[in-house]
Amino acid sequence: MAAIYNPRYETIAREELQQLQLERLQATINRCYKNVPFYRRRLEALGMEPEDFQSLDDLRQLPFTTKQDLRDSYPYDLVALPLREVVRFHLSSGTTGSPTVIAYTANDLAHWTELVARNLVAGEITREDVVQIFFGYGLFSGGFGLHQGAEAIGASVLPVSEAELPQQVKIMQDFRSTALIGMPSYALAIAEAMEAAGVDANSLSLRVGLFGAEPWSEERRQAIEERLHIRAYDIYGLSEMGGPGVSGECPERCGLHLAEDHYLVEVVDPATGEPLPEGEEGELVFTTLTKEALPLLRYRSGDLSALDSAPCACGRTVARMRRVCCRTDDMVIIHGINVFPADVATVLASFPEVSEHFQLVVEQVGVLDELEVRVELAPQFFSDTIRGLEGLEQEIADKIRANLGVGVAVKLVEPKTIERSIGKAKRVLDLRDKE
Amino acid sequence: MAATRIVQQVSIFLENKSGRLAEVCTTLGAHDINIRALCIADTSDFGILRLIVNDPAKAASVLQQAGFSVGQTSVIALQIPDRPGGLGGVLEKLEAVGINVEYMYAFFVRREGDAVVLFRVADDVLESTIRLLQEANVPILSAEDVYAL
Amino acid sequence: MSLLLTLSGVNTFYDRLHVLKGASLHVNEGEIVALLGANGAGKTTTLRTVCGLLRPASGQVSFAGQSIVGRSPEALVRLGITQVPEGRQIFGPLSVQDNLLLGAYGRGRRAQRTEVPGDLARVFELFPVLAERRHERGGSLSGGQQQMLAMGRALMARPRLLLLDEPCLGLAPLVARQIMETIVALRAQGTTILLVEQNARAALRIADRGYVMETGKVVLEGTSEELVRNKDVRRAYLGKDYDEV
Numbered sequence: 059m060a061a062i063y064n065p066r067y068e069t070i071a072r073e074e075l076q077q078l079q080l081e082r083l084q085a086t087i088n089r090c091y092k093n094v095p096f097y098r099r100r101l102e103a104l105g106m107e108p109e110d111f112q113s114l115d116d117l118r119q120l121p122f123t124t125k126q127d128l129r130d131s132y133p134y135d136l137v138a139l140p141l142r143e144v145v146r147f148h149l150s151s152g153t154t155g156s157p158t159v160i161a162y163t164a165n166d167l168a169h170w171t172e173l174v175a176r177n178l179v180a181g182e183i184t185r186e187d188v189v190q191i192f193f194g195y196g197l198f199s200g201g202f203g204l205h206q207g208a209e210a211i212g213a214s215v216l217p218v219s220e221a222e223l224p225q226q227v228k229i230m231q232d233f234r235s236t237a238l239i240g241m242p243s244y245a246l247a248i249a250e251a252m253e254a255a256g257v258d259a260n261s262l263s264l265r266v267g268l269f270g271a272e273p274w275s276e277e278r279r280q281a282i283e284e285r286l287h288i289r290a291y292d293i294y295g296l297s298e299m300g301g302p303g304v305s306g307e308c309p310e311r312c313g314l315h316l317a318e319d320h321y322l323v324e325v326v327d328p329a330t331g332e333p334l335p336e337g338e339e340g341e342l343v344f345t346t347l348t349k350e351a352l353p354l355l356r357y358r359s360g361d362l363s364a365l366d367s368a369p370c371a372c373g374r375t376v377a378r379m380r381r382v383c384c385r386t387d388d389m390v391i392i393h394g395i396n397v398f399p400a401d402v403a404t405v406l407a408s409f410p411e412v413s414e415h416f417q418l419v420v421e422q423v424g425v426l427d428e429l430e431v432r433v434e435l436a437p438q439f440f441s442d443t444i445r446g447l448e449g450l451e452q453e454i455a456d457k458i459r460a461n462l463g464v465g466v467a468v469k470l471v472e473p474k475t476i477e478r479s480i481g482k483a484k485r486v487l488d489l490r491d492k493e
Numbered sequence: 494m495a496a497t498r499i500v501q502q503v504s505i506f507l508e509n510k511s512g513r514l515a516e517v518c519t520t521l522g523a524h525d526i527n528i529r530a531l532c533i534a535d536t537s538d539f540g541i542l543r544l545i546v547n548d549p550a551k552a553a554s555v556l557q558q559a560g561f562s563v564g565q566t567s568v569i570a571l572q573i574p575d576r577p578g579g580l581g582g583v584l585e586k587l588e589a590v591g592i593n594v595e596y597m598y599a600f601f602v603r604r605e606g607d608a609v610v611l612f613r614v615a616d617d618v619l620e621s622t623i624r625l626l627q628e629a630n631v632p633i634l635s636a637e638d639v640y641a642l
Numbered sequence: 643m644s645l646l647l648t649l650s651g652v653n654t655f656y657d658r659l660h661v662l663k664g665a666s667l668h669v670n671e672g673e674i675v676a677l678l679g680a681n682g683a684g685k686t687t688t689l690r691t692v693c694g695l696l697r698p699a700s701g702q703v704s705f706a707g708q709s710i711v712g713r714s715p716e717a718l719v720r721l722g723i724t725q726v727p728e729g730r731q732i733f734g735p736l737s738v739q740d741n742l743l744l745g746a747y748g749r750g751r752r753a754q755r756t757e758v759p760g761d762l763a764r765v766f767e768l769f770p771v772l773a774e775r776r777h778e779r780g781g782s783l784s785g786g787q788q789q790m791l792a793m794g795r796a797l798m799a800r801p802r803l804l805l806l807d808e809p810c811l812g813l814a815p816l817v818a819r820q821i822m823e824t825i826v827a828l829r830a831q832g833t834t835i836l837l838v839e840q841n842a843r844a845a846l847r848i849a850d851r852g853y854v855m856e857t858g859k860v861v862l863e864g865t866s867e868e869l870v871r872n873k874d875v876r877r878a879y880l881g882k883d884y885d886e887v
Contacts (some may be wrong), residue, residue, distance in 0.1 A: 066643070074668075077648050081666045081853075081863050088861045108859060109663035112651030112701065143873050164871045165864070348864070350872065435506050435562040442504045442566040442613075443595060444534050444541060469538055472508050474560040 060309050060372050063179040063211075064172065067319045068374045072367070075376070079322055080114055082347035087111050090353050093138040096131050097355065117322065117345060118333060123357045128158040128298065137161050137352055144351050148199040150297040150396065160199060160297050161351035167206070169348055170300050173317045174207025177306030180315060180372075181268045181291035183237050185212030188263070190233070192226060192240035192248070193271065194394065195219040199301030200271050204239050207303070213237070220244075223251035230262055238267040241394050242274035242282060242290075246425035249285035259287040268293045270302060272391040272427075273383050275490075292381055296359055299344050300352075305379055310371050313378025320348050323377065324356070325365055328386040339364040341386050342379065360385045388486040390420050392429045395464040399485035405458050406433055411440060411450055415476045421489045429466045431458065437473045497635045498623050499567045501549040502611065505542040506562040509535065517542060517556065524555045529642050530611060532598035543598070545570075545611060547640045567619055570600075570639045572632035573608045580610065586629050592618050602642055609634065609642065643670045645707075646834050647692065647723075647803055652701035654684075654691050661687045663858040664701065669803065674825065674835045676845040676866070678879055679855035685838040686728060688855070689805045692836070693725040694718045705803070719748050722802030728811060728838075730792040734781030738772050741780045741791055745798030758798070765794040768824060786817030793824065797833075804828065806837045810844060822848050842879035846870055854879070 062068050070078075090097040091108045100121065101107065111117065128136060137144070137159070146162040162170065183189065189208045195201030201219055208215045218229055226248050229235065238245060245267060252259065264286055270293035282290045294314050295302035304321060305314035316323055322345040325334045334340040342359045346352075362384045367377040388399045399418055406412055416433035431454070441447050451468040458466050477484070507513040514533075521528060521544075530545040546552045549565060556563045573579045587594060592614055600609040614622050626633055647669040654662035662684050669675045677685045690696045692703060694715035703711050710718060724745075732741050742765055746758045766773035769790040775783065780791060789809055796804060806825070810818035818841065825835060826848050839845035846852060846866040854862040854875060862872060869875050 074645055077645065077650065077666070077668050080650055081668065081860060084664060084666055085853075085860045085863050088856070088859045092856075092861065109653075112653075112664040112666075139873065163873065165868050168868070168871070437557050437560075437562050438564070440504075440506050440562050440564055442502075442541065442543075442564060444536055447506070447539065447541070448536065470506070471539075472506060472513075472560070473562050475508070 060182075061179050061184070062373060063176040065373075068176060068315070068376055070319065070375055072375060075318055076114065078319055079347060082319075083114065083117060083322060083345065084108070084111060086345070086347055086349070086353050087355065089138060089350075090355060094136060094353065096127070096135045114322070117324075117356065120356050122331065122343065123354055125158070125298075125358070125360070132157065133159050136354070139163070139351060146202075147197075148202070148297065148301065149197040158298065159352075160300060162300070163350040165348070166300065166350055166352075169320060170203060170303055171206040171210050173303030173320060174203050175210045176315075176317065177293050177303060178204075178207050178211055178213075178268065180306050180308040180374075181293070182266045182289065182309065183208065183211060183213060183268070187213045187237045187265070188216065188233055188235045189213045189237045189239060190216045190218055190226070190229060190235040192218050192220060192238070192244055198394070199295075199297050200240075200394075203295070203301040203303060204268075208239070223247055224255065227252045227255055227257060230264065231257065234263040236263050236265045238264065238269075238286070238288065240269060241271050242269040242278055243272065243393075243426045245269055245282050245286065245290075246278070249282065250425055253285070259285065262287070264288045267291065268306070270294055271394055273381075275383065294379070294382065296344075296361070298352075298354060298357055298359075299346065300349065304344070308370060308372040308374060312370070313366055313380055315370065315374050315376050315378055316365075318376045321345065322347055323365065323379070325363065326358075328362070336365050336367060339380070342382075358386075360387050360389060362386060388418070388484075390418060390427075390429065390486055390488070392420070392427055392464050392466070395462065397429065397462060397464055401462055402431055402458060405461055406431075406454065408457070409450070409454055411436055412454070412470070413437075413473065415473075415478065416485070417476050417487055418485055419487045419489060427490060429464070430469055431455075431466050432469045432471050432476065434473050434476055435470050497637065498569060498633045499619060500545065500570050500611065500634075500636050500639045502566045502568045502613075503544045503546055503549050503552045503556070504564045504566050505544070505556060507540045507542050509537065509539055514542065516559075517544075517561065520556060520559045520561075521546065521552055524551065526552045526555065529602075529639070530598060530600045530609075532596070534596065543596075545600070545639060549640070566613065567616060568611045568613045569619070569623060569626075570609055570611050570634040571626065572604055572634060573610050575603070575606060575608050579608070583626070583631055586625065586631075587614075587622065590625060592622050592625070600642060604634070604638075604642065607632075609639075643672070645669075646671045646705065647836070648702070648704050649688070649692070650702040652688075652691060652698045652703060654687055654696050654698045656687075661858050662691065662698070665855070665858065665860055667853050667860060667863070669834055669836050671802075671834055672829065672832065673850045674829050674837060674848055676842075676849035676852035677836065677838045677855060678842045678845065678852055678869075678875070680878070681840075682857075683855040684858040685855055686807055687858075689725055689807050689836065689838055692803075693723050693805055695725075716748060719799050719801075722800070723805065724796040724799045724801035724803075725805040726792050726796045726807065726809065728807040730785075730788045732780045732783075732788050732791050732795065734779065736780055737777050738780055738783070738791055739776045742772070742794050742798050745795035748799060757800075761798055761800065765797055768797070768827065769794055784817075786813050786820070789813060789817075789821055790824070793821075797828070801833060803834045803836065806835060806839075808838055808840060810839060810841050818844060842875070843881070846880075 088108045144161040148160045150158040193200035291307045293306040295304040305316040324343040325340040328341040361382045363379045413434040419430040455468045527547045595613045651664045
């Protein structure tokens with residue numbers, strides 16, 4: 059049987075798991091009611107008390123927590139303790155306009171580290187490995203999360219973060235890295251840089267890689283495996299749940315094993331919110347079971363997936379989730395940044411020269427995904443010179459970069475050329491391969 | 494009277510898709526608007542179509558209603574002798590005093606055997622450009638003349 | 643590791659007073675689990691619900707895979723659950739030895755002949771001071787010795803699960819430490835222990851896991867390391883100053 063970091067909980071009997079989940083859920087709801095103003099208000103408004111939750115099914119009586127709730131509660135309303143007792147903060151990537159805070163206590167950090175360690179071991183990483191981590195280190199939780207987990211296993215860690223591509227290749231060679239960890243699109247960019255520099259993948263010591271923080275197709279996985287000569291594993295997390303460590307693939311690679319002793323996972327119909335039977339695709343909804351600083355109840359992730367709780371050939375009994383390929387909303391991830399159409403709309407609104415009708419077009423350009431913002435020129439407003447119009451495009455792109463932290467291309471289009479839709483506008487046109 | 498020396502050019506934003514230009518012409522034609530001169534400046538993504546028509550205000554309104562992004566820009570129409578150096582001479586005079594010509598283009602038809610060329614300079618030097626050219630005895634057409642060409 | 647005891651959504655009332663509000667917890671075989679909380683939090687009520695002295699109004703209690711709701715305390719002793727109640731409650735007029743033998747009362751006649759003498763010897767081995775005083779009146783023992791006697795008596799029932807309610811209450815620190823060491827020795831021998839103890843520091847030192855209760859509900863669950871690291875626990879139960887924490 060392949061290595062398992064924490065067999066006690068990764069191969070737990072499901073009956074025992076459910077008892078544990080019930081205890082932790084009740085404790086979490088009790089603490090939320092006591093310590094988190096947002097949740098106490100919500101329960102009181104519904105005339106509910108914590109003792110109304112006496113079984114796992116009772117959780118469904120609670121309304122969902124959404125991204126907007128997190129934004130609205132910035133900074134303290136969802137944090138369960140005084141900020142001075144928090145030992146670490148991370149911020150969700152993306153908007154400077156309304157960031158979401160993620161806070162950790164010492165126990166939260168210890169749990170987080172352990173969960174990442176589980177994913178790493180499931181992804182064949184051992185203490186003998188030289189691990190090159192090119193997730194960003196900083197307010198983004200990815201770099202630190204993987205780093206902590208890798209150190210806990212005893213691997214040799216190279217915190218290269220987002221170093222330039224030639225340096226990534228050089229480090230791979232000089233340090234004989236055996237494992238790569240980062241975003242899949244960046245892995246391909248490294249592969250490209252490597253090939254351009256005439257470096258043969260066979261001359262390297264690469265063995266395995268763990269990639270995540272953005273959706274990636276099976277096709278992309280194959281490309282990574284072929285060009286880098288590694289086995290590529292998918293890891294999944296979301297900053298609201300603390301970052302990486304929520305789930306990860308094992309060598310069987312038929313789904314990502316969830317840390318069910320720390321997260322209660324539901325799959326619901328994105329339109330109605332009703333729970334779906336196991337195996338059906340729907341929106342992943344997470345409830346934290348052990349988080350102290352920022353417990354979240356029924357958080358809608360926006361990610362679409364399906365669950366399978368049958369035991370896996372690897373020996374793990376915790377449920378697996380299907381690889382996430384799509385979202386319920388229009389959020390796209392570009393260069394690791396979460397881009398919400400609403401935030402682009404805010405930037406565009408500050409330019410009278412353009413109308414409010416726009417579209418985000420996502421395309422794969424080379425190995426990376428690029429975003430083009432197509433926006434209609436206002437009927438009465440424009441410049442008579444090419445320079446003026448191109449200047450406008452550049453100005454808009456600069457402001458989007460300044461506010462959202464992501465580089466995009468801006469294309470002005472004629473009025474009335476972008477499809478109007480009744481109700482929710484279909485803001486995103488995804489031209490990438492879906493698999 | 495410098496005011497009528499300023500000609501209103503109609504500028505239209507067009508994406509680089511086939512048929513857009515034809516649609517402009519058809520729309521104008523349907524409203525009895527004649528195109529007197531035109532020029533297109535383009536990039537790979539979009540272009541700016543500049544037109545001199547017989548009724549710029551009506552053209553702008555009609556095109557806007559048809560869903561185009563339209564504006565009006567002030568240009569000057571000069572009568573240039575049709576011989577080598579004719580245009581050069583005018584440009585030299587402007588350059589000598591630091592007036593930048595952003596773009597220019599010619600009319601289809603001639604006037605008294607001479608070419609008619611439209612010049613675009615920045616709005617803030619429009620008046621001084623007109624004065625300079627008048628002092629140099631370069632014939633400037635009036636707006637009405639231009640529309641009626 | 644297997645589940646020995648589970649409580650799921652247990653509600654217990656004293657008359658109309660709702661004391662346990664949907665409490666859930668579990669104890670695995672071979673563990674020491676601590677129940678922490680202020681007075682009135684529901685800890686003793688939990689123990690009394692488990693050993694059958696109180697019947698839950700709703701919820702599940704299972705022991706070794708079977709539901710035990712509604713079973714009498716004597717039946718539960720025979721199944722393997724024994725409680726050492728708060729305040730010891732030994733029989734003062736009886737000798738130490740007789741107190742101990744009483745603990746084996748529920749076991750069958752054959753056991754009385756074949757197993758009980760051996761068990762008695764083992765209790766005396768665990769608590770030498772009881773051996774020295776085996777014929778003295780129980781009431782003449784010191785507080786610490788009476789606690790040992792109460793525990794020894796409970797052990798005579800050969801429990802699989804031992805419920806201890808405030809074993810260190812009113813005892814000098816040195817004696818309390820001895821009691822705690824004994825509890826650890828019991829675990830080593832295979833006894834599973836659910837421990838209610840006001841002295842949270844001492845309890846967490848020997849427990850594998852713990853639950854913190856407040857007003858009849860569990861608010862925190864974790865390993866003893868996790869509980870010790872938790873700021874609220876440190877402040878409320880480990881006596882750390884606000885400045886220190």
